Amino acid sequence: MTTTPEPTTVLPETAAQLVELERLTQALAESEERARSHWDQYLRAVADLENVRRRAARDVEAANRYGLERFVDELLPVRDSLELAVQNAGTADARSLAQGQEATLQLLSKALEKLGVTVIDPLGEPFDPARHEAMMMQASATAEPNSVLQVVQPGYELNGRLLRPARVIVARAPG
Amino acid sequence: MAKVIGIDLGTTNSCVAIMEGGKPRVIENSEGDRTTPSIVAFTKDNEVIVGQPAKRQAVTNPQNTLFAIKRLIGRKFDDEVVQRDIKMVPYKIVRADNGDAWVEVQGKKMAPPEISARVLMKMKKTAED
Numbered sequence: 090m091t092t093t094p095e096p097t098t099v100l101p102e103t104a105a106q107l108v109e110l111e112r113l114t115q116a117l118a119e120s121e122e123r124a125r126s127h128w129d130q131y132l133r134a135v136a137d138l139e140n141v142r143r144r145a146a147r148d149v150e151a152a153n154r155y156g157l158e159r160f161v162d163e164l165l166p167v168r169d170s171l172e173l174a175v176q177n178a179g180t181a182d183a184r185s186l187a188q189g190q191e192a193t194l195q196l197l198s199k200a201l202e203k204l205g206v207t208v209i210d211p212l213g214e215p216f217d218p219a220r221h222e223a224m225m226m227q228a229s230a231t232a233e234p235n236s237v238l239q240v241v242q243p244g245y246e247l248n249g250r251l252l253r254p255a256r257v258i259v260a261r262a263p264g
Numbered sequence: 265m266a267k268v269i270g271i272d273l274g275t276t277n278s279c280v281a282i283m284e285g286g287k288p289r290v291i292e293n294s295e296g297d298r299t300t301p302s303i304v305a306f307t308k309d310n311e312v313i314v315g316q317p318a319k320r321q322a323v324t325n326p327q328n329t330l331f332a333i334k335r336l337i338g339r340k341f342d343d344e345v346v347q348r349d350i351k352m353v354p355y356k357i358v359r360a361d362n363g364d365a366w367v368e369v370q371g372k373k374m375a376p377p378e379i380s381a382r383v384l385m386k387m388k389k390t391a392e393d
Contacts, residue, residue: 138285139285142285216321216324218305218313218317218318218320218321219317221320222320223320223321223322223323223324224323225323226323226324235308235324250295250296251295251296254320259323259324261324
């Protein structure tokens, strides 16, 4: 069996294949380049996200600490006042002590108010489970059924969000 | 982009978390708590209250305040567990036509999953807000 000699001229279909090969090689290089750049962008984005998350956590912590600072700042005068009261408790008469207490309480109320705390004192209002907690029901001939008959402990809201519900006794129709 | 949320529907409390950058983060509800009581209440004004407010009005409305409903899901009315529950809870547990344990509120029979769905709805809303 004789081997046919290598053709010296390039066959037309081979030439076309070479051109195709050239085109595909280039396309592959371009795609790889694009993939590399996307990968790069992705890594950057992930790192960015991680940074943002870390900064957010730090900001929240700082906000907490700062918020507490303000709170303590408002409370210090109350402490001063209480300290004075204790110092003078031995010598002062009951009436001036009571007056002092009242003034201290007012100081505290004002401080809380300044911090965005509002009191919930719903005596006589319809019972509202969003802001009140029913401790028990009591029959009443005078009060509207399902209204607040007695406030056992007032509630508090902080900037519109419930801090502690008002603990109440709810009226029920007698019988 | 669609977010992935996960809800832990508990017997007494439920909790919702969201996937954020590959890590789950627990979400606080509108009252600022990380868990919500799995309690559903039906009021006289045909309102449905879920969570902490439902718990707070429980003593004023014990027959229509449903808690620990998960215990009833998938159980038959004649189950020992159900019979024991009936003696302990203030709401009414009834037998459904197919023998399942259902609850009856304001004269309406409801399947336990219907009640639990209210909790899930609230948890989902928490995640969306």
